Amino acid sequence: MSTTLTFISNQIIIYVATPLFIAGVIGGLLNTLVFLSLRTFRQSSCAFYLTIMSIFDVCSLFLGLFSRITLAFLNSDGTQTLFYCKCRPYFSQISVGISLVCLCLATMDQYFATCSRVHWQQWCNIKLAHRLVIVVIIFWLLHGIPNVVFYNHVVSSATNTVTCINTNYIFLQYRTFVIFLVLIGYLPTMIAGLFGWMAYQNVQQLARRAVPLVRRELDKQLTVMVLVQVVVNIITLLPYPTANAIATNPNLTNNPLVVAKVQLALTVLVILAHVTYAVSIE
Numbered sequence: 468m469s470t471t472l473t474f475i476s477n478q479i480i481i482y483v484a485t486p487l488f489i490a491g492v493i494g495g496l497l498n499t500l501v502f503l504s505l506r507t508f509r510q511s512s513c514a515f516y517l518t519i520m521s522i523f524d525v526c527s528l529f530l531g532l533f534s535r536i537t538l539a540f541l542n543s544d545g546t547q548t549l550f551y552c553k554c555r556p557y558f559s560q561i562s563v564g565i566s567l568v569c570l571c572l573a574t575m576d577q578y579f580a581t582c583s584r585v586h587w588q589q590w591c592n593i594k595l596a597h598r599l600v601i602v603v604i605i606f607w608l609l610h611g612i613p614n615v616v617f618y619n620h621v622v623s624s625a626t627n628t629v630t631c632i633n634t635n636y637i638f639l640q641y642r643t644f645v646i647f648l649v650l651i652g653y654l655p656t657m658i659a660g661l662f663g664w665m666a667y668q669n670v671q672q673l674a675r676r677a678v679p680l681v682r683r684e685l686d687k688q689l690t691v692m693v694l695v696q697v698v699v700n701i702i703t704l705l706p707y708p709t710a711n712a713i714a715t716n717p718n719l720t721n722n723p724l725v726v727a728k729v730q731l732a733l734t735v736l737v738i739l740a741h742v743t744y745a746v747s748i749e
Contacts, residue, residue: 472727480539491745495525512596516573523566524744530559552631557614567655574662581669652708707740
């Protein structure tokens, strides 16, 4: 039975994850091209955040989904090499973290941009956006260092095969319950949802203000973009870290059949989570 579940898991990756990966990479590159090619977007701080988000979304697809696809097709995800074993979780965490923070910044930017108070609108400028993104990137680069330290090769005594796993129990708990569940799970989704909703409320009132038509339409377009992304995040992103935290229960790892079922569920949910990085926001 466990062999059958593993086979089903591989088939899901081959026939669902592969087209999702291809569509996501193409969509992310097109998003980046649109944001960089149009002058209106190049001058917008919100569009700048969305551009950076699109770039790191593509990185997340390569580091998260592509490795699972190669494992299903070639029975190898590249982690047999110690360098990639350490670098994959490091850069994967960085890409996801930066992408989600940029979404939060984009929703906050749109809230301030559509706010009736002029001094709050001053927070929306491209220079500040550049500085904030640099700070965010530096934070995640430093925050991810334990991945390089604690991910190592371990030889299984039963199968004599080499696997790449987290060898530090404390960091495993921190990664599961703090990073996955909070930092790249519920916290950014709640922040983006809150500011996205408030920005939407502001946009509904723009018609009553003396706002230039071009500016009004741009704000509406950008607000819709970030709101769509927030809704997608809520639906697709949150189930995986929740299930991953539940799967750490030691009572679930005693039965091989239960382990196979959990792995199948996690495979489905991790593919669903990558819809967040594959969805087009144009």
